[in-house]
Structures are given as structure tokens and as C-alpha cells.
Amino acid sequence: MMNHVKNARIEAGLTQLQLAENTGVTRQTISLIEKGKYNPTLKLCLAICYAVGKSLDELFWIDEGEKP
Amino acid sequence: MMNHVKNARIEAGLTQLQLAENTGVTRQTISLIEKGKYNPTLKLCLAICYAVGKSLDELFWIDEGEKP
């Protein structure tokens, strides 16, 4: 479940803890999502989008070519 | 948790049962998502996108103006 959350978070100047607080979840949850080890809910995906100023497609859409 | 799944499904000429089978979930799950009573996982959101040929933003992004 690859995504672009980590890059977007860093671009937004946020730490994992800050993003977690902004989105109402735990730092672990953010960490695992960034590592691609979680399958987040849509609600959380949207909260992350709002927090870092990106769209769902920008953060979570994976083109075939991007799959390792 | 409003979305545009129902319209997209109908445009794609699929029934709830067909979309459920294509995405590997139950018809109930599709029904509840369309009714906005569920908070689906990203994986399922992507499966629905692929099944109906739409992007995450097209199906699940809710503009402020759209909120009832």
C-alpha cells in the first residue's frame, strides 16, 4: 500500500507527531501508513489530505508504473 | 461520508452485486458505502475506482460546497 504521505508531510513542514495530532490519530498510525504497512480508512486519508494540502489522488493514487 | 459511488456504478452499468463481486466485498458493504454510512478502507476505495473507471478524487473527494 505505497503512498506519498511522507514526502507531502515533510514538504508541509510537519513531524509525524504533528500530523498525528492534526488528524486525530496516533503517531504510530501515521508511521505505519507512511511505511505502507497499513490500509487506512477513507476518513483518515481525507484528514491527512487536508493537513498537508494535497488531494487524494496526489497522496494515494498509485500508477502501475510506480509499483515496485 | 458522502461520495459519488452510486452514480459512477450506474454509469458503468454495474449492479451493486456486480460491483461487490468485482471488488471482492459483499453487496451490503457496497450498499452501506453508497448510503454514506460506512468509512471504507483505502484499499476498497481503490478497488471501486478501478471497477468503475474513476479516480479517488472523482469518487470520494467532497468539496465544502457539496456538504449538505
Added chain:
DNA sequence: CACAAATGCAATATATATATTACATTTAGA
């Protein structure tokens, strides 16, 4: 109208997303 397909929805069970706590490791700055 009659009949079948499609949909809504309820109750219970299961799988898994997320919380909580805690500790180890890495990274950045003085």
C-alpha cells in the same frame, strides 16, 4: 397485475484498523 431482479436493512460474527504504552534507534543541532 405478476414475477424477477435489484436494493434496503437488521442481527450476529469475524477481521483488522487504531489506541496505548513502552523502549530502541536514528537524526539534527549546539
Added chain:
DNA sequence: TCTAAATGTAATATATATATTGCATTTGTG
């Protein structure tokens, strides 16, 4: 180098997404 902040990660607990079954209601078509 030293230290604090940031990050990785594990164990257990809880909340909730999803499955399963079943039946009622709606919708379309002859």
C-alpha cells in the same frame, strides 16, 4: 560529542470495517 527531538517498532487492548444470513421492499419488464 552530547543531547533532545524524531522515528521505528513491538505487545496487548479496543473500536470498527466487513462478512454472513436472512427477509422485506422497491423497481423494472412481460
